[in-house]
Structure formats: C-alpha cells, structure tokens
Amino acid sequence: MTVRRPDPTPPATFTRRDFLRLGTLAGVSVPVLSLVAACGETTPATTAAAPAGGVPAKPDKIVVRTWGDPWRSTYAEGPAATFTQKTGIPVEFDVTGFSEIQAKVQQAVAAGQRPPVDAVLTIEERAFAAKAQGISVPMDRSLLTNASELSSVGLPADGSTNYVSVSTYSQPLVYAPDRVQLPEDLSWEEIWDPRYEGRLFVTDTPSSLMLPVAKMLGLDVTSDDLTPVWDKIAELRPNIAAIGDEEEFLSGIESGEFDIGITLAATALEAEGLAWVTPREGSTVSTEAFWIPTNLPEETTYWTTVFVNEVIAAENQSLIAANLGEVPTNLGAELPDFMKEDPATFPFTEEDLERYALVFPVEVGARNNDAWQAAYTAAIQG
Amino acid sequence: MRDRTSRAPDVGWGWRLLDVVIAVRRRLGADRLEPYRPYLMLAPALALVTLLAGGIVYLVYLSFHSFDTFLFRQGPWSFEQYRRLVEPPSGDFNLQTLQRTLVISLLVTVGAVALGLPVAYFIVRTRSRAARILTLVLLLVPFLMGEVVRAFGWALVLGSNGLVAWVASWVGADSGGILGTPLAVWIGMMQVSIPLATLLILPALTRIDPDLERAAATMGAPPVRVWRHVVTPLARPGIAGAAAVVFLLSVAEYDMPAILGLGRLPFVANVIRSIYTLQNNLYLGSAFSLVLMAISTLFVVVLVAVGGIRNLRGGSDG
Structure with a gap:
C-alpha cells in the first residue's frame, strides 16, 4: 500500500505496513526485554532493627494491610488508636487481598523499591513464606515488650521474630438450628451421612477439612501420603451444596441454600440464629500474624514494630476477641463469655490448645500450599 | 431581557x-x-x-518455566506447568472444567444467536417507531448494571427461596431452586448474551433489502422458507460475528459460574483465579490461560471460516 502525498516531498519507501511491523516488533520487544530483566534474582532481604543511638524520627504515617471490616474497624478502634495516641503517628489501612499484597511486596522488593505497605496482617503460613522468601524483617525483640505475655502460638516456633501471631481462629461446624439439629457430641464422620445430601457448605481452602479428616483416618499430614485424605474428601461431594469463602457462607445459609457449613466460628457470630459445634476430633486452628516487609526506611520499621507491639497489648487483644470473635494470643487478654464457655471452639490456654485444637502445621503447610490446594480443589469440585 | x-x-x-x-x-x-x-x-x-x-x-x-511457590522463585525453562495441567491430581478436574466451560459457552452462544436473531429482525422490520425504541431500550437495560449485581439478582430468583422454587411449590413440585446447576449458570449468562447478539446482528439485517424478501414471497415462498433461504444466509456474517463475540465473552466468564454455580461448577476463569490467589502460582495460571486462549482462538478461526466473513465490510458468500 502506498500513501497518497499532497506535496512533492521525497517518495515514501516506508509503508504503513512497514510501520505496523516495526511498531509491533518494538512494542513486543520492549516489554519482553523488561520482563526478562525483571525476572532475575530477587534483591536479598535486609535485616532491620532498632537504630543505634535512641529513638528514630517518626514517619508521617504507617500503612497497615488488613482484611476489610470488621478487621479494619477493629484495628482502627483498638491498636491504631492507642498507637497514634502514644506516638502521634497516624495509621492508614490497606485492604488489598492477602495474596495480592504478598505478590506486590515481592515485586517491590525484587525491584529494589519500597513496598506498598509497612505491615501485613495475613494468615500465618503466608507470614512464614514471607520469611523464607526473604521479604520480611525480624522485629526488634526489645520493642516487643508485650511478647512475653503471648501463648505458644504467638511467635514462630523457631524462635525468630519475623512475624507475630495476633489471634487464632477455629473452623467448626456452623449450622442453622431451625433447619437442622446436630448432636452435641459428634464425629466429623457425621457430615458424610446421606441425610445431609446437598445441605453442606465447605471452604475453598483445604485447612478446614484436611486436618479433621487426617485425624479421622489416623494420618499425620506432616509425614504421611495424603491421598486417602483427598479421596475421603471427594466422597463428600454429594453432600456439598456450595463452596466458597466466609461471605458466601453467610449469604448462602441466610438464603437457605444450605444448612450446615465448615467455616470460621467468628463468621457464625456475624449472623443471627446460627449455632456451632466442634466435633470430638477437634477443629482446625489457624493463626493470623503480622509481618513487616524489608526495604522500608529504618525509622518506619522501628515504629511499625512499635505498632505490632500495640496490637498484642492485652487491652487491644481483648477488643480483637470481642469484635472479631478470634482468640487472642496474649494470655492476659479478657475473653468474652461465649469464648470462655466454649474452649473447644475457642482454645485459649495452653491446655485448651493441647486438648482441642488441630493446630495447622505452618511450615509444612506453607511448603505444600500449592500441592495441597490443587489436590483439595480437585477433590471437592471434580 | x-x-x-x-x-x-x-x-x-x-x-x-x-x-x-x-x-x-x-x-x-x-x-x-x-x-x-x-x-x-x-x-x-x-x-x-x-x-x-x-x-x-x-x-x-x-x-514455560518451573516455579517454586514457597520461595516464590522462578526455575529453568520447563514444560512443568503444562504437565501439571494434565497430570494427577488436577488433570481430570482441569479437563472437566474445560469441557464445562466450552459446552456451556457453546450453548449460550447458540441460544443467544437463536433468540437474538428474531429480535433483531423485529427491530429492523417493525413499522412502529415506538416498538423499535422500546425494544432497543429493553436490550440495553442489562448493560446498565454490573455483572455481579445481575448475578445476585438471578440468585434471588433461582434460589431455594426464590421465584422458581415458589412457582414449583405452587404447582406441587418439590423444588429447592436451581442454583448450583448448569441451567442456572446458562440462564444468568444468557441475560446479557441475548442483547449483545441482537445488537451485533442488527447491522447485518439492516443491509438486507426488504424487496428480496418480498420477491421471494411473490414467488410463493412461505415466511419460514423466506427466512431460511433469504434472511439467514444474507445475515450470516452478522450471525458469525455475534457468535464469535458471545462465545469469547462466555468462555472468559467468572461471576455467573461463581455465584449461580455456588462454587461447584467452576469455569476455567474461576480455576485460574484459584491457582493465582490460593495456590499463589501465576506460572501454572498462565499455562491454563494460554490453553483457553488457544482453544477460543481456534473456535473463532473456524467460525470465521465457515461463517462467511470474507472481509471487514461484512460481505457474504451466501
């Protein structure tokens, strides 16, 4: 194709087709080369601690990733408020999804840039993975003055301080008592009963079911072949009405799509008229933890550690228990009555944890997350 | 003043x-x-x-790279992701998901084109301006709200306490609603696909000279025959174009299978989301995305080949 020219300028030898070819080549090459460059080795994590020589300057603010309400409002009302009151540093919240924020921090650290948030509240296995990936810093133990009051699940088992666990949650059977009656003493085997066909909700992540099933089958998830676990979960399919997260559980059970669900006990508190029971094998107990990314200014790391210490203060832990329905890790916190009355669902003391909880094995879980999630998804949706 | x-x-x-x-x-x-x-x-x-x-x-x-999701570290060039797509424990599930996605998308495409064609014909041929405008407005209504809102609207209608269950119980049938079934997903997807197909077929029908239909009728062809031998062949490029667009949008559907399928009938997009966010494996998700894209592209190529779209002016070989 030639281009019609209105004036006697030199004839074009560069056609529109050439232009398209060149443009496409350049356009494709630039992102490809950039991406290839970006996919190199990640920047090694730096270790940040309290700066020598006293209290560092205060940042304008700190940005904390949490889940949306009621998490954000609870953290704003409790630890953020007391932290700002004591330090004058405002706290902003970021409610980016927990997978997305992990990826964003990874990308920022790899590019040598400052991460988008100063602290991340996430599930413990992701906090553990952040440590292994070198994108979290160990927190200065001397700033974590409240850590001495934490239970055994409060700090990483290896003695490090790359994350601090702030609350635990269990995943019992939650049901609508006006539509179904569950015995107070039951086994997890109960939900395989054909009379619950099409009446059960399960979560889209494996931890809620795989630990109880492994215990039923006498298997150890940290060392045994888990094929029998996935096979057993697959046998549950006829009873499964819906699969999803906490919001989907709430909307579905309120609209009558199912009568029983395996979900967070805290979720049951968000709707009226729901009851819950923890089967005799116990239910999965997982932990939420804070970690601080690397590549932050030293003073930001310092003050963010102070904020994390505020989160695990007994008074704020009591608020977390009351508002979120999650069990505090600070043994000095005050529990609401419904927690005190049900230690099987809300294990608090070391004795409760030992007796009732199927504590999620963080390291093995983090290392096998990809494989376990794939196997579980295939088992329940296949 | x-x-x-x-x-x-x-x-x-x-x-x-x-x-x-x-x-x-x-x-x-x-x-x-x-x-x-x-x-x-x-x-x-x-x-x-x-x-x-x-x-x-x-x-x-x-x-085409291996990837350690725990350390978030890329490995060497590898076919690992494509192997994982077809091998246990996810191989059968992925294939099943792909089949579900393609079958429901094809059914949506066929349904949308079959129902959109007469609506488009009505808009083009009606002598009532008010009826034409009213129909066009009704066609545009579904586009005025977000897909998630539409999906939850359908969930209310199709759920166990919804209109469908109420009508079923009224006529004596025992129905707990149809949420969580392929039918519910199909209905939800049809709501926006029919207007889309109609609007895409409209230009092709507008170009058909009404005298051709009159000539066929004058020669004794009944309306069905006129429709079959005159209208449909001449509208074929528009039909093929509409089918391609509806199919491509359908195979990439996320919200309707998630909400109306109650999480039990995932499409490929739902599985890719799970791979990305829950498995934290964008490498495996990329492989599945490309497989779906390749199949979708193949479908469109076949459609263009058999659909009579020979040039961008919409010429027909019919």
Missing part, C-alpha cells in the same frame, strides 16, 4: 485562540507531518495491541 451583545467578546477570544493555534502549528511546521497522519492515527490502536501482545508474550514466558 437577554443581552445579546454580552457574547460578542467570547467570539472574539475564540477566533484569537484559533489564530494562536494556527500560528503555533505553522511555527512547528506541523504541515510537514501531514503525510504521516495515517500512521499517527494508527498509533493508539497499535499501542493497545502492543500492550496486549506484550501481556501474552509474558504469559508464554511464565508458562
């Missing part, structure tokens, strides 16, 4: 501004760019295509 002279200074300023623009243009020698104007006008489209192509190249790059 309105002061007409008050606008005169604005006109003067407007012309002066134009003079300034022309002067700046001459100073810059912008006229010399005139021969290149077609290229410059292509630039935005080229930038968009390049951006998309760059994204696809990135997906290809990722999909």
Whole structure:
C-alpha cells in the first residue's frame, strides 16, 4: 500500500505496513526485554532493627494491610488508636487481598523499591513464606515488650521474630438450628451421612477439612501420603451444596441454600440464629500474624514494630476477641463469655490448645500450599 | 431581557485562540507531518495491541518455566506447568472444567444467536417507531448494571427461596431452586448474551433489502422458507460475528459460574483465579490461560471460516 502525498516531498519507501511491523516488533520487544530483566534474582532481604543511638524520627504515617471490616474497624478502634495516641503517628489501612499484597511486596522488593505497605496482617503460613522468601524483617525483640505475655502460638516456633501471631481462629461446624439439629457430641464422620445430601457448605481452602479428616483416618499430614485424605474428601461431594469463602457462607445459609457449613466460628457470630459445634476430633486452628516487609526506611520499621507491639497489648487483644470473635494470643487478654464457655471452639490456654485444637502445621503447610490446594480443589469440585 | 451583545467578546477570544493555534502549528511546521497522519492515527490502536501482545508474550514466558511457590522463585525453562495441567491430581478436574466451560459457552452462544436473531429482525422490520425504541431500550437495560449485581439478582430468583422454587411449590413440585446447576449458570449468562447478539446482528439485517424478501414471497415462498433461504444466509456474517463475540465473552466468564454455580461448577476463569490467589502460582495460571486462549482462538478461526466473513465490510458468500 502506498500513501497518497499532497506535496512533492521525497517518495515514501516506508509503508504503513512497514510501520505496523516495526511498531509491533518494538512494542513486543520492549516489554519482553523488561520482563526478562525483571525476572532475575530477587534483591536479598535486609535485616532491620532498632537504630543505634535512641529513638528514630517518626514517619508521617504507617500503612497497615488488613482484611476489610470488621478487621479494619477493629484495628482502627483498638491498636491504631492507642498507637497514634502514644506516638502521634497516624495509621492508614490497606485492604488489598492477602495474596495480592504478598505478590506486590515481592515485586517491590525484587525491584529494589519500597513496598506498598509497612505491615501485613495475613494468615500465618503466608507470614512464614514471607520469611523464607526473604521479604520480611525480624522485629526488634526489645520493642516487643508485650511478647512475653503471648501463648505458644504467638511467635514462630523457631524462635525468630519475623512475624507475630495476633489471634487464632477455629473452623467448626456452623449450622442453622431451625433447619437442622446436630448432636452435641459428634464425629466429623457425621457430615458424610446421606441425610445431609446437598445441605453442606465447605471452604475453598483445604485447612478446614484436611486436618479433621487426617485425624479421622489416623494420618499425620506432616509425614504421611495424603491421598486417602483427598479421596475421603471427594466422597463428600454429594453432600456439598456450595463452596466458597466466609461471605458466601453467610449469604448462602441466610438464603437457605444450605444448612450446615465448615467455616470460621467468628463468621457464625456475624449472623443471627446460627449455632456451632466442634466435633470430638477437634477443629482446625489457624493463626493470623503480622509481618513487616524489608526495604522500608529504618525509622518506619522501628515504629511499625512499635505498632505490632500495640496490637498484642492485652487491652487491644481483648477488643480483637470481642469484635472479631478470634482468640487472642496474649494470655492476659479478657475473653468474652461465649469464648470462655466454649474452649473447644475457642482454645485459649495452653491446655485448651493441647486438648482441642488441630493446630495447622505452618511450615509444612506453607511448603505444600500449592500441592495441597490443587489436590483439595480437585477433590471437592471434580 | 437577554443581552445579546454580552457574547460578542467570547467570539472574539475564540477566533484569537484559533489564530494562536494556527500560528503555533505553522511555527512547528506541523504541515510537514501531514503525510504521516495515517500512521499517527494508527498509533493508539497499535499501542493497545502492543500492550496486549506484550501481556501474552509474558504469559508464554511464565508458562514455560518451573516455579517454586514457597520461595516464590522462578526455575529453568520447563514444560512443568503444562504437565501439571494434565497430570494427577488436577488433570481430570482441569479437563472437566474445560469441557464445562466450552459446552456451556457453546450453548449460550447458540441460544443467544437463536433468540437474538428474531429480535433483531423485529427491530429492523417493525413499522412502529415506538416498538423499535422500546425494544432497543429493553436490550440495553442489562448493560446498565454490573455483572455481579445481575448475578445476585438471578440468585434471588433461582434460589431455594426464590421465584422458581415458589412457582414449583405452587404447582406441587418439590423444588429447592436451581442454583448450583448448569441451567442456572446458562440462564444468568444468557441475560446479557441475548442483547449483545441482537445488537451485533442488527447491522447485518439492516443491509438486507426488504424487496428480496418480498420477491421471494411473490414467488410463493412461505415466511419460514423466506427466512431460511433469504434472511439467514444474507445475515450470516452478522450471525458469525455475534457468535464469535458471545462465545469469547462466555468462555472468559467468572461471576455467573461463581455465584449461580455456588462454587461447584467452576469455569476455567474461576480455576485460574484459584491457582493465582490460593495456590499463589501465576506460572501454572498462565499455562491454563494460554490453553483457553488457544482453544477460543481456534473456535473463532473456524467460525470465521465457515461463517462467511470474507472481509471487514461484512460481505457474504451466501
């Protein structure tokens, strides 16, 4: 194709087709080369601690990733408020999804840039993975003055301080008592009963079911072949009405799509008229933890550690228990009555944890997350 | 009374501004760019295509590498992700998901085109302007709300306490609603696919000369035969185009399977989301994305080949 020219300028030898070819080549090459460059080795994590020589300057603010309400409002009302009151540093919240924020921090650290948030509240296995990936810093133990009051699940088992666990949650059977009656003493085997066909909700992540099933089958998830676990979960399919997260559980059970669900006990508190029971094998107990990314200014790391210490203060832990329905890790916190009355669902003391909880094995879980999630998804949706 | 002279200074300023623009243009020698104007006008489209192509190249790059999700570390070039797609424990599940996605998308495509064609024909041939406008407005209504809102609306209708269950119980049938079934997903997807197909078929029908239909009728062809041998062949490029667009949008559907399928009937997009966010494995997700894209592209190529779209003017070989 030639281009019609209105004036006697030199004839074009560069056609529109050439232009398209060149443009496409350049356009494709630039992102490809950039991406290839970006996919190199990640920047090694730096270790940040309290700066020598006293209290560092205060940042304008700190940005904390949490889940949306009621998490954000609870953290704003409790630890953020007391932290700002004591330090004058405002706290902003970021409610980016927990997978997305992990990826964003990874990308920022790899590019040598400052991460988008100063602290991340996430599930413990992701906090553990952040440590292994070198994108979290160990927190200065001397700033974590409240850590001495934490239970055994409060700090990483290896003695490090790359994350601090702030609350635990269990995943019992939650049901609508006006539509179904569950015995107070039951086994997890109960939900395989054909009379619950099409009446059960399960979560889209494996931890809620795989630990109880492994215990039923006498298997150890940290060392045994888990094929029998996935096979057993697959046998549950006829009873499964819906699969999803906490919001989907709430909307579905309120609209009558199912009568029983395996979900967070805290979720049951968000709707009226729901009851819950923890089967005799116990239910999965997982932990939420804070970690601080690397590549932050030293003073930001310092003050963010102070904020994390505020989160695990007994008074704020009591608020977390009351508002979120999650069990505090600070043994000095005050529990609401419904927690005190049900230690099987809300294990608090070391004795409760030992007796009732199927504590999620963080390291093995983090290392096998990809494989376990794939196997579980295939088992329940296949 | 309105002061007409008050606008005169604005006109003067407007012309002066134009003079300034022309002067700046001459100073810059912008006229010399005139021969290149077609290229410059292509630039935005080229930038968009390049951006998309760059994204696809990135997906290809990722999909052919191994990846440690725990350490978030890329490994060497490998077919590992494609192997994982077909091997246990996910192989059968992935295949089943792909089949479900393609079958329901095809059914949506067929349904949308079959129902959209007569609606489009009605809009083109009706003599009532009011009926034409009303139909067009009704077609546009589904586009005025978000997909998630539409999905939850359908969940209320199709759920165990919804309209369908109520009607079923009224006629004596025992129904707990149809949420969580392929039918519910199909219905939800049809709501926006029918208007889309109708609007895409409209231009093709507008170009059909009504005299051709009258001539066929004069020769004794009944309406069904006129429709079959005159209207449909001439509308074939529009039908093929509508089918391609509806199918491509359907295979990428996320919200309807998630909400109306109650999480039990995932489409490929739902599984890819799970792989990305729950498995934290964008490399495996990239591989599945490319498989779906390849199959979708193949479908469109076949459709274009058999659909009679021979050039961009919409010519028909019928």
